[in-house]
Amino acid sequence: MKNYTNYSLLPYNTFGMDVKAARFVEYESVNELLCFLKEWKAQKTPLLHVGRGSNLLFVSDYQGTVLHSGIKGMQVVSEIDEWVEIRVGAGEVWDDFVDYTVKQGWYGAENLSLIPGEVGASAVQNIGAYGVEAKDLIVSVETVAVNDGTTRLFKQDECGYAYRESIFKRELKGLYIVTYVTYRLKKQPEFHLDYGNIRSELEKEGGVLSLEKLRRVIIRIREAKLPDPEKIGNAGSFFMNPIVPLAQFEDLLKEYPDMPFYKVGADRVKIPAGWMIDRCGWKGKRLGNAGVHDKQALVLVNLGGATGSEVVKLAEEVVRSVKEKFGVAIHPEVNFIGVKQ
Numbered sequence: 250m251k252n253y254t255n256y257s258l259l260p261y262n263t264f265g266m267d268v269k270a271a272r273f274v275e276y277e278s279v280n281e282l283l284c285f286l287k288e289w290k291a292q293k294t295p296l297l298h299v300g301r302g303s304n305l306l307f308v309s310d311y312q313g314t315v316l317h318s319g320i321k322g323m324q325v326v327s328e329i330d331e332w333v334e335i336r337v338g339a340g341e342v343w344d345d346f347v348d349y350t351v352k353q354g355w356y357g358a359e360n361l362s363l364i365p366g367e368v369g370a371s372a373v374q375n376i377g378a379y380g381v382e383a384k385d386l387i388v389s390v391e392t393v394a395v396n397d398g399t400t401r402l403f404k405q406d407e408c409g410y411a412y413r414e415s416i417f418k419r420e421l422k423g424l425y426i427v428t429y430v431t432y433r434l435k436k437q438p439e440f441h442l443d444y445g446n447i448r449s450e451l452e453k454e455g456g457v458l459s460l461e462k463l464r465r466v467i468i469r470i471r472e473a474k475l476p477d478p479e480k481i482g483n484a485g486s487f488f489m490n491p492i493v494p495l496a497q498f499e500d501l502l503k504e505y506p507d508m509p510f511y512k513v514g515a516d517r518v519k520i521p522a523g524w525m526i527d528r529c530g531w532k533g534k535r536l537g538n539a540g541v542h543d544k545q546a547l548v549l550v551n552l553g554g555a556t557g558s559e560v561v562k563l564a565e566e567v568v569r570s571v572k573e574k575f576g577v578a579i580h581p582e583v584n585f586i587g588v589k590q
Contacts, residue, residue, distance in 0.1 A: 339369030
């Protein structure tokens with residue numbers, strides 16, 4: 250188990266905020282986690298569990314313990330002709346897992362290529378992209394209760410999944426730590442190609458459609474729109490795409506006939522937040538050292554030396570602009586640490 254004090258969190262937040270944790274602990278097994286929790290319970294200092302920090306914005310140093318999973322491993326636990334189930338350690342890098350499934354010829358995760366973060370976060374955040382969400386693949390989530398160290402397995406239908414939501418972000422926020430996630434991948438071809446510009450990009454490739462080709466195209470699309478956190482600090486999509494009632498959408502469409510949209514059931518419609526932010530004139534603009542990415546308005550960036558407070562102020566201004574222009578409330582997908590929301 251790694252155990253440090255006054256530890257830099259630069260490697261654990263993709264926004265590149267130069268903040269420190271009073272204490273940083275990384276465990277490599279469930280037993281090590283249980284040992285830590287037993288010790289922590291006696292002290293009851295503030296506790297924050299992180300992955301790679303791809304959905305975090307630190308506004309200040311963390312005056313407590315930052316906990317990180319080092320649990321690794323990918324193991325097939327069940328397999329038939331139609332599908333395979335694989336149990337994955339929460340500390341595995343998400344895109345390494347996707348790459349592995351593609352190389353094995355298993356279908357389902359390829360549209361989620363290049364999403365930053367770790368496997369444990371996929372189950373908490375219900376990550377999604379290009380018409381696929383983690384909930385579509387998850388069979389079960391293994392956890393440890395923070396307060397008493399008991400283990401609990403949540404089946405998929407117990408996780409309360411919705412768009413970018415789960416029970417771990419709502420009712421059970423901070424109460425359980427994910428240790429392993431089991432996914433089911435299909436062994437027969439099944440592609441999801443009708444979201445965004447996937448089909449048009451595939452046409453440029455030509456030839457026979459394959460998992461490898463689709464993953465390559467998804468990566469190319471993401472890299473063209475989203476900045477590399479290694480080069481410019483960001484947390485990917487900063488805002489969730491709002492879902493509005495059908496009547497409100499129809500009124501907006503009359504005023505903005507070019508507005509892109511995706512139907513969600515019979516009476517709700519998802520509108521791309523990035524499109525609305527762009528129409529408000531924010532793309533490429535900055536406030537201090539924080540800015541809106543010049544290629545994708547959904548992404549807020551650290552232009553160099555930005556503080557968390559600068560990013561929060563920029564986010565608040567963007568939210569206000571969208572509300573004023575469209576009458577639609579947009580909400581951050583990123584969690585603010587060290588500020589009251």
